[in-house]
Amino acid sequence: MRIGLPLLALVLAQTPLLAAPGDAPRIPPVASLSDGQWLKGDLHLHSRHSKDSTNNPEAKIIKFAEDTGFDYLGITDHDNHVAGDVAHNTWSDPEFTSKSVILLYGAEWTTERGHGNVFSAKPYDHRRLFDVRDARDAKILAVKQSLGIHLSGNHPAGKDHWGFSFDLLDSLEVWNSAIWPNNAAAILIWDDMLKSGRKLTGRGGSDSHHGTPDTPEQKTSHTAERSANYVGTPTTWVFARTRDAKGVVDALTNGRVSISANPYDPRVELRADRDGDGRIDMMMGDNARPTGKPVTFQVRLVGGGVKGAVYHVRVIKNGEPLGAYDTDPASNAVSFTDTPAATGRSYYRVEVEGPQTPYPQVPVSTVLSGKMIALSNPIYFNFDPDF
Known part of the structure; x- marks a missing residue:
């Protein structure tokens, strides 16, 4: 059928135009900076349902988290240890319950091409993901999307590194x-993915497989790794709109995330005034179009820390060092200014070094973490939200 010119013009007028390759991406409004709360937790833990775990029933992990003041946990047992049936192992365990700690549904997707953690606010059919572990990436993506889960790549540069497309990941x-x-x-790989235009949240995970020693005799027999690595080493903070599992997963997906070496170290917050009006209007995870004006960034260290300590802040822009600053002990904050390019992508993130705050429940962890205190997620400019 031929379409007359008037009708064709009407059809075109009502059809959304696709952006040309050189066009700037359509960026949604920046989210509210006040509508949320910071929650701390651990996103990579193994209980007795992982065969390579010892002295670590779910009740022990959850009791430790409750006593230490954590807000949420992701217990992520190896799915291949239970033939993909985490629903009738980790999740159905009578110990999988807490009155104060939010428990995510998930597992470690353990494949020949690497490992990844799944996070969900509600139960899902994990066996479907387990069954496509050897499939092509496109098929895996289709299953992931149909399940409505958050998929996170694990230890990308180490043993069992992520060997699938990074486009599968949140x-x-x-x-x-x-x-x-x-x-x-792993940080180098993350920067590579960010430079490629992937708005990919960085998160932490203790990957703890072994419980803290119950007696002095156990303490002497445990290796340094077992004694030093437990819930919260590192701690992942999320700025969640609601204090529930959905709030945690949504914040993780949206990049409103900060990581500290342990729960008593300060949390680093990266925020920005993008239009020079003196009002902070962006934070980690936000993506905006540059105004052409210099942007003032604010780095704050909140809570915890060593009283009177000076912390060293490194600013990374597009994978390269932009500047280094020492915090003022009185305010625990620094500011810097830079002008994002009007065209093309830019991102800014920070790393913080300084003296470790003691973690009495896991004391050796502070030795192994060295001077690294905290990481922020990026603030983005001109990133395509649909990439």
């Missing part, structure tokens, strides 16, 4: 365990 484990030096290569 987040990446950039800080695995208390042993900070092992994560330098």
Whole structure:
């Protein structure tokens, strides 16, 4: 059928135009900075349902988290240890319950091409994901999308590194365990993914497999790794709109996330005034179009920390060092200014070094973390939200 010119013009007028390759992306409004609360937790833990775990029933993990003041946990047992049936193992365990700690539904997707953690606010059919572990990436993506789950790549530069397309992921484990030096290569991979235009949340996870020693005799027999790595080494903070599992998963997906070496170290918050009006209007995870004016960034260290300590803040822009600053002990904050390019993508994130705050429940962890205190997620400019 031929379409007359008037009708064709009407059809075109009502059809959304696709952006040309050189066009700026359509960026949704920046989210509210006040509508939320900071929650702390651990997103990579193994209980007795993982065969390589010892002395670590779910009740022990959850009791430790409750006593230490954590807000949420992701217990992520290896799915291949139970033939994909985490629903009738980790989740159905009578110990999988808490009155104060939010428990996410998830598992460690353990495949020949690497490992990834699944996070969900509600039960889902994990066996469907387990069954496509050897499939092509496109098929895996279709299953992931149909399940409505958050998929996060684990230890991308280490053993069992992520070997699938990074386009499958919503987040990446950039800080695995208390042993900070092992994560330098993961940070490089994260920056590569950010430079490629992927708005990929960085998160932490202790990857703890073993419970804290119950007696002095156990303490002497445990290796340093077992004694040093437990709930909260590192701690992942999320700025959640609601204090529930959905709030945690949504914040993780949206990049409103900060990581600290342990729950007593300060939380780093990166915020910005993008239009020079003196009002902070962006925070980690936000994506905006540059105004052409200089942007003032604010780095705050909130809570915890060593009284009177000076912390060293490194600013990373597009994977390269932009500047380094020392905090004022009185305010625990620094500011810097930069002008994002009017065209093309830009992102800014920060790393913080300084003296470790003691973690009495897991004391050796502070030795292995060295000077690394905290990481922020990026603030983005001109990133395509649909990429």
